[in-house]
Structure formats: structure tokens, C-alpha cells
Amino acid sequence: MTDTIWQPDLSQFAGPKYMALADALRSAVREGELTEGARLPTVRNLAWRLKMTPGTVARAYQMVMQDGLLSGEVGRGTFVAATAAKAKAPHGLYIEPDTKVVDLGAPQLPDVGQGVAFARALRGIADRMGPDWLTYPSQRAEAPLRTAVVDWLSDRVLGPIGTEDVVLVNGGQNAISVVMQACLRGEKPIVLLEDLAYSGVRHAAALLRAEPVALEMDGEGVRPDALEAACRRHSTAQLLCLTPQGQNPTAVSMGPERRAAITRIARAHDLQIVEDDCYSVAKSQLPQLRALAPERTWYVGSLSKSVSAALRFGYVVCPTGKGETGRMVAQHAFFALARPVSDLCLDLIVSGDAEKIRASVQAELAPRLQMVVNMLGAYDISWLPGLPFVWLRMPRGWRASSFMRAAEAEGVLMRSSDTYALNHGRAPNAVRLAVSGAMPRPRFEAGIATIARLLSNPPQELSI
Template sequence: MDTIWSDTFDGSSGPKYRAVVERIRRAVRGKELKAGEKLPPVRELAYQLSITPGTVARAYKILTDEGVLQAEVGRGTFVAPPVSAGQDEQGFGESELVLDVAPHNREGGDGYHVNLFSPHLPSVGQAGLIRELLGDIAKEPPSGFMHYPSREGARPAREAAARWLSERAVGRVRETEVVFSNGGQNALCLVLQAVLRGRRPVVLVEELSYPGFRRAAELLRADVVPVAMDADGIIPEALEIAARQHDAQILCTSPEAHNPTLTHTPLERRRALVEIARRHDLQILEDNCYHVAETAVPSYRLLAPERSWYVTSISKSITPALRVGFALAPKDRTVHLRRAAEHGFFGLATPLTDLMARLLVDPRLDALSVKTHEVIRDYVQCAVNVLGSYQLVWRPDIPFLWLPLPLGWRAGAFVQAAEAEGVRLRSAEDFVMRSSRAPHAVRLSINAGVEADTFERAMLRLRLLLDNPPELIAV
């Protein structure tokens, strides 16, 4: 096989990876490489050609996407079987050629072929339902179009929201307890505005945590202190020390589906953390925006109702476009939370509250939710099928996965390499304090806005990168 590489770069003025691609194409067409024949490992071919392993990996990836080659986990890269009817005479389908020629000008309008930075819900009928309801509201708006939002005018929406929230393991929710926000992030800000006091208040967060916690705290000039975690979530002893040393006022946590690690905090651990919070008069902010299925474990709102604040939204279950979130306060603190919202933006736009009054109780919504979960589950399963040989952490009902990287990859380098292949990810560095050390891991969000086969090809690109980490050279 070595002889086929002798003229690889002859007369080639373009990128080296492209020259490798063209040479393999010619070898397959000319039968120098036959179906089923194994190609050299990435590092071996890179050494033969005096180029980087990344260049060879990129060439193999392009040809794998086109169907010229096929990668088999643990075995290597092989020439694919003969092409089927419907592909061109070179052996490459037209849609694949388009995909390769312009990998960064397709999905999402943000310059990435497959954007896995944030979850993207599947469209399974929500748009049609919302369009229908908005059409009815536009014809005869219950709140009109010429009035400021009012507490009484939003009452039907709060009643609908209370019913919707009561189904999410937080116990009975009364209409008077619901405070609307402009999405989940705004709800976090409202809670912190209602809780924090003093010139430099302290907010505690998990050592790996949703970056929105830190951003909301920084807006209010609060200091943020990370708390150590283990496989069950926040370590009680670490919380005890942090609460005592820093005189902290609130703990921000995601115990149901931790972002980004997917850790689930069990009941006994939650009870231990509640005891510490009571000893130190620490408030608890529970962010449950990502949890989309039922759970048997009670929320902090049920375990410690006198100090628990609950935040969620419709962004991860219905649509993020409407920017509607919900916040719940301890019983005697609802007035503080409501005041933060009303003094901040007076209330949601009246067409939105009119829509929520109908959407959240529409009998068709349950079936749409079931279908949404089914599609998310299928995309998660696709990712697991391709990347499951690595230490992938996943749950079928959560629209993201956590991937600790194999030896040879650092998180920043892997994100850059994936981005060069048209796949956008989030590095673990996004989820830690600037002064903290981040694990070499990435978060992959489910993007159900792209076709399933496009998503699968993105997973195959990531697997090829994982299979071929940058060469480590000892000096």
C-alpha cells in the first residue's frame, strides 16, 4: 500500500488534507484500494507523509462522511463497500458533496454545521399550537393591546402556570405564589435580587455549575464561592465549611439534573444539605430548568419550604423562543420576589400572559411533550451508540451529555478541533470559576433542529477526533 502515497503531494498547492483526500479517492476509483481494505492508522500515515496526525484525521473524516471510508471502533478505518445506485460516478452522493464543500454555512445561521452548544428542541407541533392560540388572541385579546400588565390581568396565566408547576414534584402551587420572568436566567436574577443584602454578599455554587449562576451574582456585585462535589452532588462537609467561612446567603444548585455533569442528588444527601442550610440560615435556589420528566425525589421546596426558591421555564420543554420562566419563593417571601419582578419590568407583555393562560392548560400539550421526549431520547441514543465506548454520561430524558475526554485531549483543544469540523461544543472551562481548574471534558447538547442523519454524522466526526488524539511528544 505504501506505493499509493508516492505522488500524494505532487503538483498540489492546496491544503494537505485535501491532497490526502484526493489521493485516496483516486486509489479507490482505480482499484488500488479495494473494498474492505484497511488504511494505515492515523499516526502511521502521518509519519509516512511527514504531516500532522490532525491532517490525516481530517482527511479520513471527510471520506468517512462521504461514504468512501468507514470507521470501526477498535478496528480502524477501511474502504467502504461499493456505492449504491443514486450516487454519482465518482462514488459520492450529491448531498454529501454539498455537505463537505460548505460545512460551516448550513444549520442555524450561526456559522456552524451542527451547533451542540445549547439544546435545540424538536419541532413536533408546538409551533402550530402556538400559532393557533396567538391567532385567536390577536382577534380578541383578553388583556387588550393598550394597557400595562397588571397582577389581576395575569391571574388566568398564573392559574395555568400553578397547575403546570404542580405536576413537577414541587408540591401544590397556588396561583398567588407564581412570579413570571423573562426566561429562566431572568428568574435567577429575580431570586438573587430578593435574597441578597449588604455590600458584598456571598453566593455559593457547585464547583462545576451553570455559568448563569455566576453571571446573575456578578450583576448584583456578589462574590461567588464554589463548593466541592462528588458523585452525589454537593459534599455536605464542604458546604458546612463554605457557609461558615464566607457567611454565605444563598446556595445555587441543580440537584435534579445537574448542569453539566448530569449528577442527581439523592434524598439522603439533600436532607443533609438542608440541615446545614438551616444551621447557617442559608437560602437554597433550586434551578430545575433542564428536568423534563417526573421524579420520585422531593424538591428542596418540599424538604425546606421556609428557605427554598424554585426556578424553571418552558425553554427546555416547550420552546425557548417565548422567554417565559417561573420563580417560586418561600411562603413569607413571595412579596419580595414579586416586587423584584414588578419593579424591574412591570410584568410580562400581556399577549404573552394571555398565551400562557391557554397554552399551559391546552389538552394537546401533554401529547406534544411526550413526542418531544421521544425525539430527545432518540437523539441521545444516537450519541450513545456512536460515543458510548468512551466515558459518556447521559440520561434519556435530558437534552445534553457529559463527555470526559480520553488521554491525549485537553478540553480547549478538543473544542477547537470539533469547531474546525463544523461541530460546536461547550468546554468544561465554561462551567468553573476563572480561578478554578476544569476537568478535561465537554458538554454535548442535543440539537434536534438538524436531521437525525446529520446529527449522527456529527457524532461520527467527534468519535474520529476522540479516536485520534493529538500526538504526545516527550521532550
């Protein structure tokens, strides 16, 4: 079979060369310019014709392979994949329950009686309902819930915080957006992120036309030297977004010395800090960044990972003296929390039901996490007690993209490192496996067993 003669006009595609070439490949496949089964030019041939390095072409090919549009075979070349692979729609964050699918893409909370607790609280709220439910909600009326949030966070080493420091928001994603609106200034502000990070942070930055800059990490999260270098290269950087307690997706945690070093650099370069603790590791005694740098740290959390994601309830502990600023941004966006949400969350926290649910959720998820660690412990994994996911680095013989396709073919879904990387950032050969509490334990265990079996049987021919 001869190679297809294909040479794109990259001037039509923006971004770095490898991104432009990847976009050109996607366009050519989807528009039929490159047909199913066509063999693409070799990496060296296309690199010579486009006057770029072979590594740039190989990276573009690999990205489009991960989309399922191309396939590669050792010794034969790179081909346009079958129509079924091209036409398949990408998975969303959640899929409809299916007995044939084990969804390890997003953590799912177990049912530990949340519905019973919610029903009890809502009946009481209904009995107390009055004319004030006919007017717009106000932040003044939220003061008791802000006080309850301070009590809820008493197991955290946050330093002195009070009701005046708290902003109530509609979940963790909304919290990040509120903080960015409060902090970012100028036409294209710089936001510094972990080089693998929750994609919602990038989306929030994009809405404000901010430019994200990736920071390299190691076994404790962002490296101080990488942060210092980025601050020198981007002297106008305004915001640093971190998950020091349980990093998503790599499941690492910053030690106390690293936290101190990061906050010293942030202070030296006058960076505001977003401390995302939505994936909170239970009962940690490490000082939060909010305790180490209270004048510049915006601590973000929610009940989504511990009580119920359906509540869409989150909070921000603002830097000292910035609570009014944060509440004003929230007021401009949505006035205040909807009364059903605020009254329900207040009842759950004050009654102690929220704490009971959190403890029961951890009690249900802990043995499932241990099951994953036991079954995959022979491989290179990172995990933390209380964190509902495991970071799995691929063993020799597997690429993350081909491994995910093989697992999906057997009814198991997960997330690759590409989900968390910036468009122009690194994507290590790894996947994240979420711990699901929503599915029966035998089905969850069967899904992990499928992963273990696939890991021990890599393909003979790799897509590279």
C-alpha cells in the first residue's frame, strides 16, 4: 500500500505547530479528505515536506490517535481509523446507568441515606415557609449558613476564620469562577496552573479571557523552581491555582515544607492563590495554604464529594479582609443562593446530618479504594486515603489511549491524562480511575479485575 499524498495548509489553523497539524488531520478525516483505511505519510516524510521536526509530526499523530480518528501498527504505518471509531461521540462526565458499563470516569457517591435526611429537612423547611420565600434571596439572610460553614471546616487547619470571610456559591466550579472574577484584571491576565489540573479551572479562565500557564509538578505537586521561573517569565501573573491536599488527578499531596516554599514565592511575586480543596482528604492535620498566607489565599470547597453533588453547594473562605469583595462578586452573578438550597444545607450542617453522611460515605468508599490498591498494587499507582481516585501509570507495552479503548471495549470507562493537560502541555502515559460508590460492589470489583487483566496482557502491536 502506498502512502496518501497529503500536505495540509497549516496557515488555516492556529496554535503551536503540532496543534495546528493535529487540527488539520481532524478536519481532513471528518470532511472525507482522508478516507477510511488511508495510510498517512510517514512521520519523517511529512516532517520534511512541512519543514518541521519528526517529533512535532509524531506528537500530532499521537493526539489524533487518542481521538480515535487514526490507528497505528508497528511496521505498517499510520492509518485513518474505521468509520465507527470516527463517528463515535465522546463520553460526557456522566453516562446513563448501564449494567454492561463500569464508569470509573467520575467519582460517584454511595447512597448512605442522603434522601431520608433531605426529606426530613425539607419537611421542616416547608412547615416554616413564609412570605419571605416570595422575594429575592439576600446575602444578609445567609449569615447563619456562613457561620455553619465555619463550624463545618473546624477539622481543617485554616488559621483564624470568621463568618465575614465566607462566600456561599453554587458548587466548587462556581466558586472558582467567583474567585477569578474577584482577582483578575486586564485584557488577558495570566493564571498559573498545575500542568495536570481539573479542566473546570481552564474553562473558568477561558470565560474571563485569561491565559493559563502550566507549572511542572513532582511527587509533592507544583515545584517551587517551576513556580519561580514562571513568575519571572510572566511578571504580570495574577493568580495561582493549586490543589495541595489531594491533587487531581495525580493523587499527590504537598508536604509542609513545600507548602511553605510555595506561599513564600507567591508572596514575593504578589500572587493571589486559589486553594481548591473540593477533593478533601479526611482528617488532615497539615496547614492549609489559607493558614500560611491568609492575606492572599482563597480557599474553595463544596459538599459535592462528601454529601451530595445534587445540592450544588459550595463556599469560598476569602483572604482576610476580602470577604465583602467576594460576596459582591457573587451578588452581581446570582444575588444569593436559592432559598431551598441555603435552607436545606443549613439544616443538614446544623443538625449534624451532613457530618454523619460524610462519615458514612467515607466508610463505604474506603474499602473500595483499598480493593483497587490491592488489585492494582503491582503496578505504578498513586493514591491517598480518603481520596476517591487512583492515578495509574501505564506499564511497558501500553499507551493510555490504546488501553482506554481496550477497556471501553470490555465495558470499563476511565479518564486519560489528556483530560487534565493544557492544550500545549504534557500528557503523561497514565489514566485516572475513580472510585464509584454508586454501583454494586461486585460490579465495581469486576471492572477493576478487567483493568488488572488488561494491564498484564499488553498488545503485541502498539499504536505509536
